[in-house]
Every structure is written in C-alpha cells, then in structure tokens.
Amino acid sequence: xxxxxxxxxxxxxxxxxxxxxxxxxxxxxxxxxxxxxxxxxxxxxxxxxxxxxxxxxxxxxxxxxxxxxxxxxxxxxxxxxxxxxxxxxxxxxxxxxxxxxxxxxxxxxxxxxxxxxxxxxxxxxxxxxxxxxxxxxxxxxxxxxxxxxxxxxxxxxxxxxxxxxxxxxxxxxxxxxxxxxxxxxxxxxxxxxxxxxxxxxxxxxxxxxxxxxxxxxxxxxxxxxxxxxxxxxxxxxxxxxxxxxxx
Numbered sequence: 001x002x003x004x005x006x007x008x009x010x011x012x013x014x015x016x017x018x019x020x021x022x023x024x025x026x027x028x029x030x031x032x033x034x035x036x037x038x039x040x041x042x043x044x045x046x047x048x049x050x051x052x053x054x055x056x057x058x059x060x061x062x063x064x065x066x067x068x069x070x071x072x073x074x075x076x077x078x079x080x081x082x083x084x085x086x087x088x089x090x091x092x093x094x095x096x097x098x099x100x101x102x103x104x105x106x107x108x109x110x111x112x113x114x115x116x117x118x119x120x121x122x123x124x125x126x127x128x129x130x131x132x133x134x135x136x137x138x139x140x141x142x143x144x145x146x147x148x149x150x151x152x153x154x155x156x157x158x159x160x161x162x163x164x165x166x167x168x169x170x171x172x173x174x175x176x177x178x179x180x181x182x183x184x185x186x187x188x189x190x191x192x193x194x195x196x197x198x199x200x201x202x203x204x205x206x207x208x209x210x211x212x213x214x215x216x217x218x219x220x221x222x223x224x225x226x227x228x229x230x231x232x233x234x235x236x237x238x239x240x241x242x243x244x245x246x247x
Contacts, residue, residue, distance in 0.1 A: 018179070026038075036062055046209075048226050052230075053228065053230050069093040069096050069097050100178045101180075104165070104185045105168065106183055108168045114155065119156070120167060120170045120171045138174060139174060151163060161190075169204065179211045180213070183215045184215060194218075
C-alpha cells in the first residue's frame with residue numbers, strides 16, 4: 001500500500017474518545033487485595049451508545065467511575081478525549097470532567113432548595129466565565145428539549161421521579177459535554193417512566209452528537225444500545241445488540 005493510500009485509510013478510521021488499556025482495579029479488604037477486574041481493554045468511539053452490564057458486585061459502577069475520571073485505576077492506561085488520564089492529578093482530572101463530561105445518576109442528585117432551572121444551570125456556575133443571562137437561556141432551552149420548560153421554577157420536591165431525572169439529564173448536557181455517563185439512570189423509575197427516559201437519552205444522544213455510556217442491569221435497555229459490554233468474573237465481554245448494524 002502506498003503512503004497516499006495509507007494516509008487516506010487512516011483519515012477515515014474512527015478515533016476512540018475513550019481508550020482503556022490493561023485497566024486493573026484492586027482494593028484492600030481485611031488486609032487482603034481483592035481484584036475487581038484486571039487487564040481490561042476497551043475502546044469507545046465518539047457518538048456511540050454503549051451499555052455496561054454485570055451482576056451486582058461485578059464492578060460495573062466502579063468501571064464507570066474510572067472511565068468518567070471520578071476514580072483512579074490501580075493500574076493500566078486510560079485516555080479520555082485525548083487526555084492521558086492515568087498521568088493526571090485530581091485537579092487535572094476535574095478539569096477534564098468540567099470540559100468534556102456530563103453525569104446522570106440513579107438518585108438524580110438534585111439540590112432540593114434550587115428550582116429546576118437553577119439545578120440545570122449549576123454546572124455553569126463553576127466555570128471561569130459564568131454569565132447568568134447566557135446560562136439561563138441555555139438551561140431553558142434544555143428544559144424545553146426534555147419537556148419541562150413549564151416546570152422550570154419548581155423545586156425537586158414537587159416534581160415526579162421522571163421529571164427529576166429529566167432535570168438531571170438537562171443538567172448533564174448544559175456544559176455541552178462530549179461524553180455523558182449514566183449510572184442506572186432508570187433504576188428508581190416505574191416501567192413506563194423508565195422507557196420514556198431511555199428514549200429521551202437516545203434521542204438527545206443522536207440530536208446533540210454526544211457519546212452515551214450507561215451502566216444498567218436492564219438487558220432490554222442494553223440491547224437498544226449500539227454496543228453492549230458485560231463485566232463477568234473480572235473480565236469484559238462484548239455482546240452483539242439489535243442496534244449493532246447501525247454503528
């Protein structure tokens with residue numbers, strides 16, 4: 001193959017937005033080292049919908065926390081949005097999160113004394129050049145996207161579980177992150193509401209071009225993602241999904 005052909009081929013190869021190489025996580029338990037997973041290799045590409053499943057205690061939430069730069073792995077290399085995360089200190093990892101990452105949690109984690117609008121605006125307040133008018137406009141636009149513009153002044157206590165999760169999704173997207181991590185995003189919701197939230201996550205993933213990485217115990221939800229990884233006995237296994245052909 002000529003150099004020109006090589007350059008042409010490499011230019012169309014997808015770039016991994018998350019790359020984990022030989023990732024290992026161990027903890028000390030009763031003076032003994034317990035390995036949660038070892039030597040994991042994982043590539044996630046921009047714009048993908050990726051599900052991570054596994055039995056309770058398998059380490060899937062631990063893995064998500066490491067990929068999201070919230071926690072450090074015991075060993076291995078991790079690259080997120082081009083940053084060598086394994087070489088960064090906590091302050092530098094926090095900057096990666098601020099610039100590139102959004103979070104959706106099972107328990108919503110909204111501040112009860114703030115309105116829906118104020119909760120969505122919150123991540124922008126810690127940015128260097130906070131502008132209230134711009135933040136308010138962006139937050140209202142996102143609340144409209146998740147169907148809650150009319151509830152913008154309400155506090156979490158008067159919102160349903162599904163509405164609170166919609167606020168949490170809007171908050172995760174306010175900084176225009178490249179990656180959204182969701183840890184059991186429908187775990188506290190009833191079946192119908194959970195389905196609505198799942199479809200909203202997929203819709204916004206496509207509309208905004210974000211990468212969606214979610215941990216779930218729901219195999220039906222995992223099957224709707226483009227890729228499905230299972231943590232089993234400390235190793236990661238990729239399964240085919242019904243949306244695999246759309247990648």
